[in-house]
Amino acid sequence: MAEAQPAIGADAVVTLRRIALDGGLAGETKLSCSGLAGDLDVSTQTASRRLQHLEEAGLIERETVGDGQWVSITDAGERTLRREYESYRRVFEEPEVLELRGAVTSGMGEGRHYISLSGYMAQFRDRLGYEPFPGTLNLDLDTESVRTRMGLSGFEPIPIDGWEDEERTYGPAVCYPASVTTTDGDAYDETHVIAPERTHHDEDQLELIAPVKLRDELKLADGNVLMVSVEESG
Amino acid sequence: MAEAQPAIGADAVVTLRRIALDGGLAGETKLSCSGLAGDLDVSTQTASRRLQHLEEAGLIERETVGDGQWVSITDAGERTLRREYESYRRVFEEPEVLELRGAVTSGMGEGRHYISLSGYMAQFRDRLGYEPFPGTLNLDLDTESVRTRMGLSGFEPIPIDGWEDEERTYGPAVCYPASVTTTDGDAYDETHVIAPERTHHDEDQLELIAPVKLRDELKLADGNVLMVSVEESG
């Protein structure tokens, strides 16, 4: 689940990248199997087969002509390449946005109680700009995201102060602006990650609040995978 | 020749990237074959074998312990990943440096004559800051670099004016600061790409000038591959 839906082999992606480097992203580019084969260091037969497979997978479109073929990369192909690129970016670059991935889970329903407390709700209205739906959407982060999440410590949080009433004290919390996207491409942008101020930041659970009930808004069921893009606030 | 020396398969690189995402670049990271297998969507046996191959190729170091193994990525492994990353950067990002690759060729020796003409030489001294060795180092660019080279049109060149004497006119030229690196890792930084001002910019030949004879300085022979990093001047 951590690796995005490949459905195609690594060799196919390498071939696709090669086409992109030859100009297949900008539009059609003229290729020959032998030239491609030379670049990829494989036989012309393999180059031919690779192109066929990419076409069958809907990652390229092409038109063969007498002395070669015109190849262009489809939107799906570009998305495939961009996923690869983002993956390497995560390896080498310090991100200004953190991309987390997790599966919707029922959580323990305790979020609803705390969110709706007036001591918190007033701060949400002031500092987040909306009154959140009285409940949190909980995600089970995958192992990579648990690690990525640690990068949150480098972000400037929106503080939510703790307070106390006659019976007990309520601890401070932090929020980070975020947007979420489903695997179907549906998105909701005005959400916040919320977490206790003092957390080990090694959690595999992520809690989200939003002005609407995300579970209904995005038609989510337990187990649905959600991408969460956490931005630097400010 | 266009694709860098892989020597390892695309699947191996994907596995290496997965280890990097799990923290194998920063230092040792704790892995298990089953966890890795889940991330890569392959069997645990394949994960085990992939790790063996990466170790044999010198791209990772590891120590197996009772409940898994500690894996770290070697310098060679990091270089491999960075090459992949740069490759995707070339696909998606507008580069501020152009990376060209070509093989040393004898050229036609006409460079020597023009370079040493006083009308040009004075401008080199003023605008490049040195008196170039009276000759050019000529490279045969590979097909990818021929395309990349077109990006030079987006760069601000150092202009070299044309002039005329009693016999004929000498055309204007443009220079771009560059540094060169051999496949052995030897480098020379104070060089310039030089080209006629009016060029089709679709050339497969690249001419370099430098204060020294690069062919001797870098112990170059015809056919040796040279990386040329062309920077935005200014």
Added chain:
DNA sequence: ATTACTAGTTTACGAGTAA
């Protein structure tokens, strides 16, 4: 729980060739 070996199967490959 691990890692990794052996065995059997599937997949990918290059050579040769046709269109």
Added chain:
DNA sequence: TTTACTCGTAAACTAGTAA
């Protein structure tokens, strides 16, 4: 010259098992 087929081989995979 191209692209892409068939065919025999080589490589990579999964399943089962041992340590």
